[in-house]
Amino acid sequence: MDFQSEGVEEEEQLETLKSIGCDLIQGYIWGKPLPPEAAGELVLSAEGSLKPI
Secondary structure, three states, rough: OEEEEEEOOOOHHHOOOOHOOOOOEOOOOOOOOOHHHHHHHHHHHHHHOOOOO
16 A cells, blocks of 8 residues: 655755655645646656656
């Protein structure tokens, strides 16, 4: 079973969640919401450079 945490905003939260085995993390720690066009550009520009946490 995978576990997901939403609303992660601070490094301390991220470290705690990683230490307890949280599999998926979502929140402002990665960035603020973007319009669809900007999100698409971001994904395409990062292709091949993304790494799991």
